[in-house]
Amino acid sequence: MKIKATLDRIPGGMMVVPLLLAACINTFAPNLLRIGNFTQSLFVDGSSTLIALFLLCAGASINVRSVGVSLGKGVTLLVVKWVVAAIIGCIAYLFAGSNGLFLGLAPIAIIAAMSNSNGGLYMAIVGQYGKTDDKAAYSILALNDGPFLTMVALSIFGAMGFVNGLFSVQSFVSVLLPIVVGMVLGNLDTDMRDFLAKGSDMLIPFFAFALGMGINFKAILDGGIAGVLLGLMTVFITGTAGYFVFRAFRWNPIVGASEGSTAGNAVATPAAIAAANVAFQPLANLATVQVAASVVTTAILLPLYIAFLVKRLEKKGKLEKYGIEKVVKN
Template identity: 45%
Template sequence: MKIKASIERIPGGMMIIPLLLGAVINTVFPEAAKTFGSFTGALLTGSLPILAVFYVCMGATIDFKATPYIAKKGGALLAAKVGTAVVLGFIAAKFLGEGMIESGFFAGVSVLAIVAAMNDTNGGMYMALMGQFGKKEDVGAYSIMSLESGPFLTMVTLGVAGLSAFPWETLVGAILPLVVGMILGNLDKDMRDYLGKAVPVLVPFFAFALGAGLNLQNVWKAGLLGVLLGVAVVAITGIVLFAADKLTGGNGIAGLAAATTAGNAVGVPAAVAAANPVYEPLVPSATALIASCVIVTAILAPIVTAWWAKRIGVNSNTAQ
């Protein structure tokens, strides 16, 4: 059976399918974790420990020895992506505060959902698109952009937006696994190779655990709204990233390729709520919205990127 190949035919499949499977189990059998306990219960409720390991392994893949071009390009795209999330978070906070819209079509929208969806780029998608339409240095720029990964910058953004501040210990705790991984990976190339291989393996496990905290009725409600949020990510961050790419000597392709939502962003609301309980009521709706965003941006961003590449006369045969 071609299970892995079948899952990967779906954009973000290794994230989305386990997430939905966990949600199905929780919807049909909400007491499963308590009933089975032990390792099964831990797997159904243990997204945070798995995410912690994921960020250590992710950090190990980040190379301190980035070339000046990679640092400039990656830094510009990182600043543009996070800066956009900060501005939108600040604006949304004026209307939503720390809560969410409770009724109507936009029920479930919160600053947490908006910021988490906007903050983090789908690295696999970006590198695949740049491998086809860009230069190898543009692919390497993700080594800088991957600093977006995890809840740290989302926490900072929420604080900048005037919402609940996080104590410095919590902020350090949010970024420490990534930093530890970065140190290990840069001190020892073998450790980088060893830990880096675990990154894709861990994705379906924390996705399943996150899904086990969702109810499919809420995911269904988030469907169309999640689609619109995904379109907004591509459109809004795409414009800003396109400009940042052009300003650093690019042709705009790298900017458009970065206008996505990373699969691991689905775990950010739960991580943020673990650091500050005021956000706990927002986790189910924010997680469902971001899960929809992952799929939508994974479909739209390649279409937009390929269209622009064709428009300016760049294709997989002529890319440098």
């Protein structure tokens, strides 16, 4: 039975198939794998640990000479995603109706969903289509976790005052540290670099499955059509912007598009902001379910959009230019 060969024929199959399979299980039989011990630790609760190990292995592959490139890519991704989210959010506030909504969306939900990205999904996509320095860029992307950048966007166009204490330096360092440990080991000993580098690709389907166990298709129904629209905007606006910016820098554009998602922790952003400023309280609950719908929508749609973009590059004969393997393997 050619399982791996079949997955290789599906664009992003090593990540997409396990993720969607787990999402189906979590939606229709959520307790099937929540039976404790090793099973639950690996298939349900293991995404953070597996991603951390993935980062360590990726870090071991990094030559210290490439750190500058990783930093540049990470900052570029962070800035592009935040600028797009801030612009769309500002437009939403300017043209919001009397009910405070724009196209049925709470502006705070737009900024929260579009400025915050799913790091696990990014790593899964980049793990298949990117290079070592693309993976290392994730340490910079940790800055968009939580409500910090949403608060900055809101403060810039006067929606609220800047609020301190919502971004933890410790959280940022905790993301960066596994990469640093891997880099140290890999640069001190080339044998360790070769040994750890082998684990990078192998971990992708496992943490993709664990990520899928956090997705419930019912969130799309709760968030309604507006929440799905928010997910579509996140994928096609922020993802496409990243694609073209990276292409302009002559970097792999697929990596730029890989930021077109909403992270699960963004669901808590509206409540966090409402707690800091009661002016946002009336729309906080609606914004929460809309962001949740965007999380699920982007988790499903972004891998498909990435597959489309890869196919497009393949038809143009540009896969080799960006160091991407062919989608269909013989």
